[in-house]
Amino acid sequence: xxxxxxKKIKKVEKEKEKKGEKERKIIIEKIPSGTPNFDKLTEGGxxxxxxxxxxxxAGSGKTIFAMQFLIGxxxxxxxxxxxxxxxxREEFFETMFGFGWDLEKLEKEGRFIFLEYTPEKVRTMLxxxxxMIENIIHKNKIRRLVIDSITSFELxxxxxxxxxxxxxxxxxxxxxxxxSSLLTLERELTMEELxxxxxxxxxxxxxxxxxxxFIRQDGLRQRLIEILKMRATKHSKKVHNFxxxxxxxxxxxxxxxx
Numbered sequence: 001x002x003x004x005x006x007k008k009i010k011k012v013e014k015e016k017e018k019k020g021e022k023e024r025k026i027i028i029e030k031i032p033s034g035t036p037n038f039d040k041l042t043e044g045g046x047x048x049x050x051x052x053x054x055x056x057x058a059g060s061g062k063t064i065f066a067m068q069f070l071i072g073x074x075x076x077x078x079x080x081x082x083x084x085x086x087x088x089r090e091e092f093f094e095t096m097f098g099f100g101w102d103l104e105k106l107e108k109e110g111r112f113i114f115l116e117y118t119p120e121k122v123r124t125m126l127x128x129x130x131x132m133i134e135n136i137i138h139k140n141k142i143r144r145l146v147i148d149s150i151t152s153f154e155l156x157x158x159x160x161x162x163x164x165x166x167x168x169x170x171x172x173x174x175x176x177x178x179x180s181s182l183l184t185l186e187r188e189l190t191m192e193e194l195x196x197x198x199x200x201x202x203x204x205x206x207x208x209x210x211x212x213x214f215i216r217q218d219g220l221r222q223r224l225i226e227i228l229k230m231r232a233t234k235h236s237k238k239v240h241n242f243x244x245x246x247x248x249x250x251x252x253x254x255x256x257x258x
Contacts, residue, residue: 028232031180034072035065037251041227041236047207050231051171051181053150055203056212057188061223061244063087064099065212066146068248069182071101074111078143078180081113081136085152089114099248113140119152126169130177137177145174145181154185154202164201171205189213207231213239225251 030044039045046052046069056062070080084092092114093103106112113136125131136142147153153170157163174181185202189211203209208230215222225242227235238255 032072032076034068034070034075035249035251037253038225040253041240041251042208042230043233043235046180046182047231047233049175049178049180050207051174051183051205052208052210053183053185053203053206054210054212055185055187055189057186057214060189060212060214061242061249062184062186062212063148064244064249065210066148066182066184067096067099067101070112070144070146071248073144073180074106079111079113079141080144081115081133081140081142081146083115083117083133083145083147085117085119085149087116087148089116099246110140113142119156122147122153122170123156123166126166126173130173134173134177137179142177142179145177145179147181147183149184149186150202151184151186154200160201164204167201167205190215208233212242 029048030039030042031046031048033039033042033045054062054065067082070082073080096103103112103114107114115133115136117133121131125133137145153166154163157166183202183206185200190213206229209228211226211228213222213224213226215224223242223244224239226239227237229235236255240252240255242249242251
């Protein structure tokens with residue numbers, strides 16, 4: 001009798017799990033990341049209207065990954081806005097053209113906007129409740145947003161409490177714009193950080209965190225990618241190799257042992 005009850009309980013629990021899984025998949029709508037094979041590791045890409053953080057050191061591929069996110073959206077008819085604190089338009093457009101992305105053409109078509117901004121202006125935007133960026137987003141029906149990089153903005157605030165409040169305000173504002181967004185954060189990652197944990201206010205508030213490593217091992221540089229977290233998603237827990245080619249980033253689906 002006890003065995004029958006236990007079996008029945010297990011059956012009910014499994015049915016609940018399946019039902020919950022179905023409901024979760026219906027509720028969480030995914031959008032393609034634009035990076036080949038990355039979506040296979042994240043149940044279909046990023047969550048729609050989420051705020052996502054890509055962390056890595058100089059030369060790790062953050063900007064390319066971010067641009068593929070915008071290019072992937074443009075292929076779906078989703079207008080994109082790229083906000084930069086460091087890149088210069090002419091040089092940036094030339095570099096991206098090398099990957100086959102004609103940003104000047106997309107800009108003329110009104111589908112892509114390149115905006116040079118300063119961290120101080122973003123701080124003012126938070127104080128004003130949106131400002132010029134919000135007007136651009138609504139006027140141009142922006143659906144995908146990139147801020148590259150958010151590092152300088154984070155340095156504007158001295159205490160962790162101020163950083164946390166600013167991050168929360170920024171993320172709430174972005175979410176109110178009905179955009180799917182990707183923010184880059186510069187931080188050098190080493191082999192010891194392959195078990196990295198959330199450590200900054202920005203990382204606490206993000207819906208997902210993707211880590212890009214460019215590390216030296218056995219005399220050679222390796223490019224690795226790790227999905228540290230992604231809300232409501234059964235993502236890969238492994239570290240994966242990736243490569244940067246003439247058409248952008250491609251991720252290997254087979255996990256790397258380390």
